[in-house]
Amino acid sequence: MLSVYTDFIRIRFLTMLAYRVNYYSGILIYCMNIGVYYFTYKAIYGDAGSIGGFTAAQMTTYVAVSWMARAFYFNNLDREISTDIRDGSIAIQMIRPYNYVLVKFMQGLGEGMFRFLLFMIPGMAIAMLLFPVKLPTDPVAWVGFLVMLFFSFMINTQINIITGLTAFFIENNEGMMRMKRVVVDLFSGLILPISLFPGWLATIAQWMPFQAITYLPGSVFTGRVKGVGIWNVLGIQIIWLVVLLVPMIIIWRLARRRLFVQGG
Amino acid sequence: MMYYLGLISEYLKNYMKSRLTYRADFWVEVISDLLFQATNLIFILVIFMHTDSLGGWSENEVVFVYGFFMVPYGLFSCFVNLWNFSERYIVKGELDRVMTRPAYNLFQIFLENVDPPALVGSVIGLIIMGISGAQMDLAMEWWFVPALIVLSLSAVAIYTGIYTILTSLSFFSDAPTGIIPLMYNIQGYGRYPVTIYNRAIQVVLTWILPFAFVGVYPASLFLHREDMRHMALLTPVMGIVFLTLGLLAWNWGIRRYRGAGS
Numbered sequence: 001m002l003s004v005y006t007d008f009i010r011i012r013f014l015t016m017l018a019y020r021v022n023y024y025s026g027i028l029i030y031c032m033n034i035g036v037y038y039f040t041y042k043a044i045y046g047d048a049g050s051i052g053g054f055t056a057a058q059m060t061t062y063v064a065v066s067w068m069a070r071a072f073y074f075n076n077l078d079r080e081i082s083t084d085i086r087d088g089s090i091a092i093q094m095i096r097p098y099n100y101v102l103v104k105f106m107q108g109l110g111e112g113m114f115r116f117l118l119f120m121i122p123g124m125a126i127a128m129l130l131f132p133v134k135l136p137t138d139p140v141a142w143v144g145f146l147v148m149l150f151f152s153f154m155i156n157t158q159i160n161i162i163t164g165l166t167a168f169f170i171e172n173n174e175g176m177m178r179m180k181r182v183v184v185d186l187f188s189g190l191i192l193p194i195s196l197f198p199g200w201l202a203t204i205a206q207w208m209p210f211q212a213i214t215y216l217p218g219s220v221f222t223g224r225v226k227g228v229g230i231w232n233v234l235g236i237q238i239i240w241l242v243v244l245l246v247p248m249i250i251i252w253r254l255a256r257r258r259l260f261v262q263g264g
Numbered sequence: 265m266m267y268y269l270g271l272i273s274e275y276l277k278n279y280m281k282s283r284l285t286y287r288a289d290f291w292v293e294v295i296s297d298l299l300f301q302a303t304n305l306i307f308i309l310v311i312f313m314h315t316d317s318l319g320g321w322s323e324n325e326v327v328f329v330y331g332f333f334m335v336p337y338g339l340f341s342c343f344v345n346l347w348n349f350s351e352r353y354i355v356k357g358e359l360d361r362v363m364t365r366p367a368y369n370l371f372q373i374f375l376e377n378v379d380p381p382a383l384v385g386s387v388i389g390l391i392i393m394g395i396s397g398a399q400m401d402l403a404m405e406w407w408f409v410p411a412l413i414v415l416s417l418s419a420v421a422i423y424t425g426i427y428t429i430l431t432s433l434s435f436f437s438d439a440p441t442g443i444i445p446l447m448y449n450i451q452g453y454g455r456y457p458v459t460i461y462n463r464a465i466q467v468v469l470t471w472i473l474p475f476a477f478v479g480v481y482p483a484s485l486f487l488h489r490e491d492m493r494h495m496a497l498l499t500p501v502m503g504i505v506f507l508t509l510g511l512l513a514w515n516w517g518i519r520r521y522r523g524a525g526s
Contacts, residue, residue, distance in 0.1 A: 021437060029450060035465055036453045043460040044315045051314045175292030179299055186303040196310055 004098055005106045012110030020118055027123040030067050031130060037063045038131050052195035057134055058222040059193075064124070064133045065221050066190050066214045072120040073153040073213065075111050077104050078177050081164025086172075094256065101161060101252050108157045136223060144230055148217035151237040156213050158244040159184065165248070168255035189215025209240040271367060275375040293381040297341075301334060301385055304452060305392075319460035325487055326456065328396040332483035333455040334389025335412070336419035341382035344374055344424045350434040359521065370428070370514055393486075402486070411485060415496070418503030419478035423451075425506025426473060428514050435517035447473075455479030459491075470495075477502045 038060055045056045054062060081104060084090040093100050127133060136142065163180045167173045185191055187210035194205045194215045205211055216233040219225045225233060283290055308330060312323040321329075353359040353373065362372050430447060454475030458466050469476040482499045484492035 029447065032465070032468070033449050036450070036456075036461065039461040039465065040311070040318070040456060043319045044311055046315065048314075170292075175296045178293070179296040182296065182300045182303055186306065191303065191307055192310055196314065198310070198313065201306075 005102060008103050008106035009110040009113070012107040013114050016111055016114035017118075020114075023115075023119045026071070026119060027126060030071055030123055031127055034064050034067050034127055034131060037067075052193055053224060054193060054195070054222070057132065058224060060131055061133050061135070061222045062193060062218050064127045064131060066218050068120050068124045068127060069149055069152060069214060069217065070190060071123050072112060072116045072149060073156045074115070075108050075157065075160060077108050077157060077160040078164035078180065080104070080107075081161065082167035082173050082177065085164075085167040101165075101248065104161060104164075105157060108153075108160070112153050112157075136221065141221065141223075144234075145217060145221045148220060148233065148237060151234075151241060152213045152217055155209055155237065155240050155244060156184070158241070158248055159209065162244070162248050162251060165251045165255055168251070168258055184210055184213065187211065188213040189218065193218070195219075209244060212237045212240045268367065268371065271371075271375060275378060276380075279378055279380070290381055293379075294384050297382055297385050298388065301388065304455075305330060319457040321457045322400075324396045324400045325489075328393055328400070328402075328487060329455050329457075329480050329483040331389045331392030331394075331396060332412075332415075332486070333452075333479040334392065335386045336416045336423065336478055338382050338384070338386030338389060339416065340420045340423040341385070342379050344420070344427065345377035345379050346373070346427050346431045348377075349373065349431050354434055354521075363518075363521075369518060370511070397486070400487075408486060415482040415485070415499050418500040419482060421503030421507040422474055422477050422499075425503075425508070425510035426475075428510030429506075432510075432513040432517035435520050451475050451478075454481075455483075474502055474506065 041056070041059050041063065045051065045059070049055065051059070081090075084093065090100065093103070128135070136145075159180065163173070163177055166176050170176060187194075187205050187208050189205075189211055194202050194211055197205060205215075212233075216225075216236060220230050220233055305327070308323070308326050311318065312326070316322075318326055353362070359369070362369050362376075365372060427447075450473065452475075454469050454477065456479075458469055458476045458480055461469070466476075477495075477499050481492055481495040483496075485496035
């Protein structure tokens with residue numbers, strides 16, 4: 001039974017591999033994004049020593065790591081799921097002897113593995129050539145970061161699946177998906193580290209799951225958070241991973257009783 | 265010409281009809297568009313909580329540039345939406361249907377994807393320009409309105425050119441999504457004072473992916489910034505050049521199109 005699911009990982013990985021040329025241009029574009037933020041922050045820092053607890057050097061690393069982490073954890077599962085729901089192909093998949101949500105998860109994992117190996121790692125190498133990125137030398141920090149990165153991926157994927165499944169209830173969830181994208185980019189700390197936010201906005205951000213995707217692991221990797229703080233970050237990630245399972249399972253349960261195919 | 269204007273009104277009528285089926289979604293879309301713009305504004309506002317000037321530009325100036333940037337961006341998003349082109353028209357084969365009709369194929373594709381909620385962004389952009397302009401005591405001059413129209417249309421032409429060129433690439437590669445989604449992250453950066461970037465990025469944003477011409481350059485004309493005046497005046501030229509390149513790339517690409525089967 002398990003092998004059925006691992007096959008979904010493998011197939012998605014191979015599918016992505018077939019279209020890999022697409023991602024070479026992606027690497028350049030991500031590097032350009034990093035560059036633009038790098039120079040913007042350079043202009044802001046001027047002579048200032050540290051802003052929001054980040055030194056200029058840490059900020060550079062933070063920006064590079066955040067974008068490259070996004071190159072790994074990003075996927076379009078929300079769109080895939082809502083397309084399946086709208087064109088009705090989900091009906092066929094629901095009668096097959098596997099769990100639809102779990103299959104999507106596995107496909108996401110296959111895509112994640114592809115993105116990790118062929119997008120994030122080469123992208124990081126190029127970003128390091130172009131910008132003064134300083135990665136930690138301590139192997140423990142690396143192991144910790146890879147574990148956190150995996151949790152970032154899991155939490156982001158859960159959010160994507162939940163967003164995709166809303167198509168069961170909102171017939172056209174295009175706006176919902178766009179809104180999710182914006183909220184994730186802002187509140188995950190990709191655009192701005194949360195410690196730069198004004199107080200009230202930072203408080204809101206701390207009570208949302210999105211900071212666990214980019215901001216928290218990024219803070220650890222740049223060396224802003226050390227020692228016991230690292231375990232706190234991991235704890236927060238695990239809590240959100242578990243908490244987000246609840247809406248996902250509830251929505252899926254409700255959805256199965258409420259399938260309404262629009263054409264197809 | 266009349267024929268094409270007639271097509272526009274027919275398509276818009278059709279759009280309204282299909283939209284009435286998903287009424288709530290119209291507003292969700294407006295709100296999500298505005299939220300996207302809001303995050304960019306938040307970025308600017310938060311940055312200026314930590315600094316007084318960005319490469320010699322004040323907060324009000326940067327916000328003004330952003331307001332200008334929203335105007336052509338809203339128009340472009342409304343009338344030129346190529347986001348799903350490759351998936352919808354090539355992979356699913358809808359281009360075959362479009363090509364059997366007499367009207368120009370790219371024009372039909374634009375019309376099939378009109379997105380009027382995006383226009384709300386243009387209106388908000390005008391309001392932002394008004395507010396930040398007032399805070400800087402920017403005197404209203406007689407040429408502001410005609411210049412705004414010409415520069416906005418030029419900026420829309422630049423956007424259309426860039427995205428048409430990029431979309432034309434999907435005639436040559438089998439990639440299912442194309443690189444357009446990745447591009448959407450870059451396009452906003454022309455709205456910051458490009459002088460803060462290093463030479464290479466400035467060159468890219470000015471001549472290769474000229475997103476500086478849809479934000480900071482044209483807006484500097486209204487702000488009376490002498491340093492960018494000649495660039496601002498160059499905007500219409502860039503618009504014509506890039507629109508032409510876009511159409512050439514498109515026509516060249518579509519001649520290679522053979523249909524995907526299925």
